[in-house]
Amino acid sequence: MEILGVKFAPLNVPLERRLQTLIVAIWIFVTAFGDFWGYLITIYLIFYTETIRYFLLLYFLWMYYDWDTCHNGGRSEIWTRMARNNVFWRHFCNYFPLKLVKMVDLDPKKSYLFVSVPHGILSIGIFGSFASDILDCKKLFPGLEFHTITLDQHFKIPLFREYPYSLGYDQRDAANALKRFLISQFIKLFLLIDTSKTLITALIILKNFIKIANTALVPVFSFGETDLYNQIYSPEGSTLRRIQNYIRNLIGLAPIVFSGRGFFQYSFGLIPKRLPVTVVVGSPIExxxxxxxxxxxxxxxxxxxxxxxxxxxxxxxxxxxKNAENVTLEL
Incomplete structure (x- = not known):
């Protein structure tokens, strides 16, 4: 049903699909705005509670003790296993749905860096594939331990920091990541656009990895990632691009203008579109x-x-x- 150009969801949508949409909406709410909510809840508990504030002071002591854990491997599997296998992530992966495909077997005695392209708005394909165990990444690659890398700032936010920790995220220097862990956004991705004929990926390449590399790089492509949101492209030199670059230099993140769908309508909103995403893991390069x-x-x-x-x-x-013959990859 469409009213004033807005396409609304039918009333007879199955409950399972409604639940999937709700869970993805919660994930967006937590992941995209978690830093903000972490600070806001902390301020509220300190100034507007009588008892909990004292427990929060103990938590601050724990944060001080735990400050460098993100640089030393993150939480061990014994602490992350339950969170990574939660039924919440099964509904999340089934929403799109997400699929993980491997092209070759990997030697469990070696370590690898999975370089994921494209990053997308929130790296949904990589999150579902490697920050949870729902798509059986550990069965596809037996013997390997998976850790995803995210921005250092997320581990400094009270309360919210426990969320990435619980899923096995960490933030280490490149040398340690090369030596001990598998998944890394070692190649930083800045801007992703999908046009009718060209998938454009702007990459900032860290070429210094060769100075410390003693492992293999694995190319990973997340097909469908850039279809989940409509994104406004800001060409180099435009006012919007200058504002994005300024804010990125200031806080480490570049604001982007994008739109997906809503909970009850498909025309606009923050929830990603219900479209398939397939993460394909290629052959390693020694x-x-x-x-x-x-x-x-x-x-x-x-x-x-x-x-x-x-x-x-x-x-x-x-x-x-679709129409793959008209789609090329430009780096």
Whole structure:
């Protein structure tokens, strides 16, 4: 039913689908605004409660003791297993639905960096695939331990910090991540746009990884990620782009203008669209440890990774993208 250009959901939507939508809406509410709510709830408990404020002071002592945990591997699996297997995430993954696909087996005796492209608005594909165990990432890659990397600032927010910790997130320096952990947003993704003919991914590449790399990079492509929201593109030099860059330099995050759907209508809102997302894990690229790499060596391995990423996209796009022959990947 459509009223004044707004397409409303039918009244006979099954309860299961309503529940899935509710859970994804809660996830957006917590994930996108968790920093804000963490501070707001903390202020309320300190100034407007009589007893809880004293427990909060004990919590601050715990935060002080626990401050560097994010740089030392995060919470152990014994603390994250229950949260990662919660039925909440099953409804979350079934909403789109999300699917995890591997192209090759990985040696459990080695460590890897999964480089995910594209990041999207909130990295929904990667979150469902590797921050939970619902899609059986540990069965697909037996023997490997999964940790996702997020911004350091999220581990400094009272109360909210326990949310990423409970799902196995951490924030370590690149050397430790290369040595001990699997998943990392080692290549930072800034802007993602999907046009009718071109999927554009703007990448800020950290080429210094070759100086400390003694592991393998694994290209990962999240097909359908950029379809979940409509996003306004701001070209370089525009006023909106300058504002985005200024705020990103100030707080580490660039504000973006986007729209998905609402709870009872499909035309606009903060909830992502109900569209399939498939996360495809490609073949690893072995990297040597080079103490003092030359510019030529850095460019060589950088080119190898880019080539592997494009190859993964080109060989798999026909399985997951409509009119795939008209869609290309530009880096």
């Amino acid at each position: 990297l040597p440890k080079i103490d003092e790499p030359t510019t030529e060596q850095i460019n060589e391995y950088h080119e190898k990774f880019m080539k592997s990423l494009v190859e993964l996209f080109e060989t798999q796009k026909y399985n997951y993208i």
